[in-house]
Amino acid sequence: MGRLIDQYIRNAEERERAEKVEALAAIFADRASVHDREGSFPHQNFADMHEAGYLKLTVPKEFGGEEISLYELVSMQERLAYGDGSTALAVGWHLGQVLHLRTTRKWPGRLFDELCRAIVADGAMINTFASESGSGSPSRGGKPETTAIRTDGGWLITGRKTFSTLSPILDRFVVSAYIPEEDSTADFLIYNNDRVSIIETWDTIGMRATGSHDVVLDRAFAAEGSRLSGKGIDDGGGWLLHIPACYLGIAMAARDFAISFAQMYRPNHLQGPIAELATVQQSIGQMEAELRTARCLVYAAADRWDQEKVSRPSLKSELGLAKYMATNNSIKVVDMAMRIVGGSSLSKKMPLERFYRDVRAGLHNPPMDNMVLHTLAADALNERNAD
């Protein structure tokens, strides 16, 4: 029987890429507990990923990238998160957004081309800082309190962004801002400058090495051409599947750890290891059911998104459901893995307690559970109304 993680590998090319990312994940796993404890940003992981070509996976081939599909992105990210959830989530924003820009073409061509070249040549990365303490998750439609005021040749951006993942390493990023004179909101591409500062606020229970600090902009200049007003082609937001992929990877690591432990651990009152106990086998079976169901949904949604280009906007419910099931099931899997291992699972010497903390963060990445359920309910009600 092959490994569960390989279930969705379709061909030799995907296998080759999988082996490369697994090598990185193994190195990052060794570094993960130190960064988790310190809350430090894993700069060396990002240097290694640049070296290995990981940062350019979603860049179009014409710029020297790999132009991988969403399905492959899910597979890569799941494997990377198996080694280190924080690194996977952080790089996932970058890889996902480049895929999104590739399919929507929502940036002016000149800016996208320049970004792609910088990724390939210098290991540049991108992320969007849209969350704020006053407006909450951008996915709920709150108006940014960050403002953009017109000035000679561009805009002056002022505000404070929270949850700014990758902030310690980015040389450019996108911010959402409100434009009072137009009573509208737009995104702006900002190149790091002395009017931008990082306030190291990220001290959380989980995903501690994502560098998701606050970013403060004090009249930071964005050139006229850096206003990213266009929405481009609607791609249904498939790129967000990098999020469930990450939490599945953490759950997979917890599952493997618990199974190995159960096969090895034999208390002296038993004849064999605890894996032979019916109760432990029930728990392993439950982990399998949760994990396999969620993986099936995520890979199926990614494949549909890749294949059905025209109907991408209508895949929103399916994509949201996949994220909902993956994040919630992953939390359950880590919980069950810890019950199998028992009291020693609480030890900082084992990775399970970190998995337990990291996996919870998925609840607070978009789309949030209540948004997904709302969309599913709306679909159901509209179906009845259409009768």
Ligand SMILES: Cc1cc2nc3c(=O)[nH]c(=O)nc-3n(C[C@H](O)[C@H](O)[C@H](O)COP(=O)(O)OP(=O)(O)OC[C@H]3O[C@@H](n4cnc5c(N)ncnc54)[C@H](O)[C@@H]3O)c2cc1C
């Ligand atoms: C590890 C991690 C990395 C992240 N990285 C980034 C990043 O790089 N860039 C970025 O912009 N953001 C990032 N985020 C932020 C994320 O996208 C959310 O903005 C953030 O988690 C806050 O979401 P929230 O739902 O708790 O916030 P809020 O919208 O403030 O909601 C808080 C609570 O209020 C209730 N609530 C609020 N509004 C509604 C509503 N309309 N309907 C129902 N209930 C409501 C819900 O109970 C909700 O749980 C990251 C988050 C995490 C955890």
